[in-house]
Amino acid sequence: MSEEFFWWNDEQKAIYKDVRQFVQDNFEEAEEYFWNTKFPWSLVKKVAKKGYFGVGVPKEYGGLELGATGSCIVAAQLGRLYAVGHVFTVSILAGLEQLLRFGTEDQKRTWLPKIASGEELGALCITEPFAGSDAANVFTSAIKDGDEWIINGKKRFITGAGVSDRYFIYAKTSDDKALRKQYGHITAFMVEKGRPGFSLEKINPLIGFDNVPNGYIDFDHVRIPDINRIGAVGNGWNVMMAGLNFERLIGAAVFSGLFEDVIALLFHFTKRRVQFRKTTNQFPGIQEGIAEIITKAKVSRLFSYHCAKLIDDGGEPMVEASIAKMINTEYARDIGLKAIQILGGDGLTKFLPAERILREAKVGEIVAGTTEVQKMIIYRFCAMLPFYNKPMRMRWSDEANAPIISKRESQFKGMDVTENNVLKVISHDYKINPGLYMTPDDVREDIGGGRSELRKIFEQLEQQGLIVIHRDRSGKTALVKATYDGLQKAFPKEYYRWFPDWYEDADKF
Numbered sequence: 001m002s003e004e005f006f007w008w009n010d011e012q013k014a015i016y017k018d019v020r021q022f023v024q025d026n027f028e029e030a031e032e033y034f035w036n037t038k039f040p041w042s043l044v045k046k047v048a049k050k051g052y053f054g055v056g057v058p059k060e061y062g063g064l065e066l067g068a069t070g071s072c073i074v075a076a077q078l079g080r081l082y083a084v085g086h087v088f089t090v091s092i093l094a095g096l097e098q099l100l101r102f103g104t105e106d107q108k109r110t111w112l113p114k115i116a117s118g119e120e121l122g123a124l125c126i127t128e129p130f131a132g133s134d135a136a137n138v139f140t141s142a143i144k145d146g147d148e149w150i151i152n153g154k155k156r157f158i159t160g161a162g163v164s165d166r167y168f169i170y171a172k173t174s175d176d177k178a179l180r181k182q183y184g185h186i187t188a189f190m191v192e193k194g195r196p197g198f199s200l201e202k203i204n205p206l207i208g209f210d211n212v213p214n215g216y217i218d219f220d221h222v223r224i225p226d227i228n229r230i231g232a233v234g235n236g237w238n239v240m241m242a243g244l245n246f247e248r249l250i251g252a253a254v255f256s257g258l259f260e261d262v263i264a265l266l267f268h269f270t271k272r273r274v275q276f277r278k279t280t281n282q283f284p285g286i287q288e289g290i291a292e293i294i295t296k297a298k299v300s301r302l303f304s305y306h307c308a309k310l311i312d313d314g315g316e317p318m319v320e321a322s323i324a325k326m327i328n329t330e331y332a333r334d335i336g337l338k339a340i341q342i343l344g345g346d347g348l349t350k351f352l353p354a355e356r357i358l359r360e361a362k363v364g365e366i367v368a369g370t371t372e373v374q375k376m377i378i379y380r381f382c383a384m385l386p387f388y389n390k391p392m393r394m395r396w397s398d399e400a401n402a403p404i405i406s407k408r409e410s411q412f413k414g415m416d417v418t419e420n421n422v423l424k425v426i427s428h429d430y431k432i433n434p435g436l437y438m439t440p441d442d443v444r445e446d447i448g449g450g451r452s453e454l455r456k457i458f459e460q461l462e463q464q465g466l467i468v469i470h471r472d473r474s475g476k477t478a479l480v481k482a483t484y485d486g487l488q489k490a491f492p493k494e495y496y497r498w499f500p501d502w503y504e505d506a507d508k509f
């Protein structure tokens with residue numbers, strides 16, 4: 001799992017070696033923090049000193065400028081130090097991409113060097129008690145008062161709550177219903193710790209994230225200057241979206257270093273555990289289990305770096321970032337479960353780092369957009385992509401005596417657009433796709449005519465009970481199909497009959 005990818009540049013390859021060495025040198029200390037359930041401040045300071053927090057920050061603002069790929073490399077390795085990986089991740093997610101795309105030059109000069117130095121940690125604050133997956137529905141409000149904003153509300157599940165100095169938040173700046181519908185009501189702000197009225201409310205005891213503070217924060221008339229507003233008023237949704245692909249990718253990558261350690265643990269353990277006078281690695285089931293884990297580790301790693309490259313090349317890989325987030329966290333759960341099974345009872349103890357990955361994975365499947373939300377994004381965007389929306393119309397082929405996917409023109413093309421002929425088109429489609437409706441555009445493609453002309457004919461055919469119209473929510477004709485009477489009227493029964501050659505005439509009726 002230690003491969004560098006060929007498309008990485010020399011600096012990315014160099015940081016990969018460097019951060020691996022860093023993890024090796026600090027592994028024991030991270031374990032001690034884990035066991036003592038203490039926040040790993042000294043390790044965080046060491047990470048800062050190495051400059052890793054600046055991995056994605058441009059050089060002119062004090063960073064290493066190694067892009068999404070470099071950020072993945074560092075996140076994946078620091079993830080092996082558990083709490084350190086999570087804190088690193090959230091700190092760079094709390095403003096980096098958002099400032100790069102929406103910050104003014106002054107704001108970049110103020111905040112980016114702070115992110116890069118890692119001297120102060122950052123927290124990303126989207127979630128609220130009543131706004132989780134529905135992230136735009138925030139209740140925290142920001143009201144303008146002269147050159148300042150007054151913020152009131154609560155955020156929850158905030159990783160790095162308390163230990164962070166910078167809080168990148170989203171608040172609503174309008175109650176206008178029309179704006180809320182178009183996400184035009186939220187605005188992004190940077191709030192620093194220490195502002196009067198800004199306090200920590202609670203730290204959550206969680207299934208995972210053992211020594212990472214995660215909690216609730218409270219804004220009680222917190223005043224911040226307008227220069228802390230990132231992006232235009234009401235443009236917070238776009239600011240949030242700008243950071244989300246990067247967030248999902250880095251949130252995914254933080255797991256892939258852990259996979260490497262689990263695999264090494266499994267080889268080590270199963271070569272030394274003897275049952276039925278055999279080391280357990282000789283059992284086919286164990287070998288298969290380890291092979292599955294290696295496969296998942298490699299697939300998720302490859303996909304994450306593919307997505308990182310797309311971002312570095314200036315793309316907006318919404319679908320890929322969601323896939324990376326989804327598969328890395330689902331695979332982490334599968335890998336955790338399988339690893340525990342391979343290790344037996346020892347795997348259930350906290351002495352081996354297998355149960356940890358399972359707990360972390362469960363967090364991963366919920367944080368930064370749940371798996372269900374990632375699937376929604378993947379579906380919705382792909383449903384609009386021309387690549388997946390190619391014409392798949394089928395035509396009857398006399399040569400094949402079967403319906404085949406074809407670009408050829410419909411046999412009805414050029415006929416008069418009359419009720420009878422439109423009914424024929426729709427009924428003929430039953431012969432081709434017996435269970436499908438046609439869209440009005442399918443009918444139009446087959447016979448021609450204008451949209452309103454066809455709409456009228458559909459309505460007349462519907463009134464006569466010859467077709468069924470499926471209407472969308474606004475009442476528009478979305479799909480049409482022939483009724484039984486319509487099929488009878490359009491063609492004789494023989495038209496629809498079809499039997500394979502081997503089928504005996506004697507058995508037909």
Ligand SMILES: Cc1cc2nc3c(=O)[nH]c(=O)nc-3n(C[C@H](O)[C@H](O)[C@H](O)COP(=O)(O)OP(=O)(O)OC[C@H]3O[C@@H](n4cnc5c(N)ncnc54)[C@H](O)[C@@H]3O)c2cc1C
Pocket residue numbers: 090123124125126127131132133134156157158159160206209214363366367368369370371372373376
């Ligand atoms: C450990 C941890 C760290 C976190 N860190 C941060 C942080 O640093 N900053 C931050 O802002 N937030 C953070 N979060 C919050 C996290 O992003 C949210 O928990 C997450 O977005 C889900 O919101 P929710 O918990 O309110 O669940 P809900 O949104 O209430 O979802 C509950 C269930 O309903 C499903 N669901 C919701 N909507 C739909 C839909 N439309 N279709 C299908 N299913 C749906 C969900 O998939 C889920 O299964 C963190 C959470 C955890 C647990």
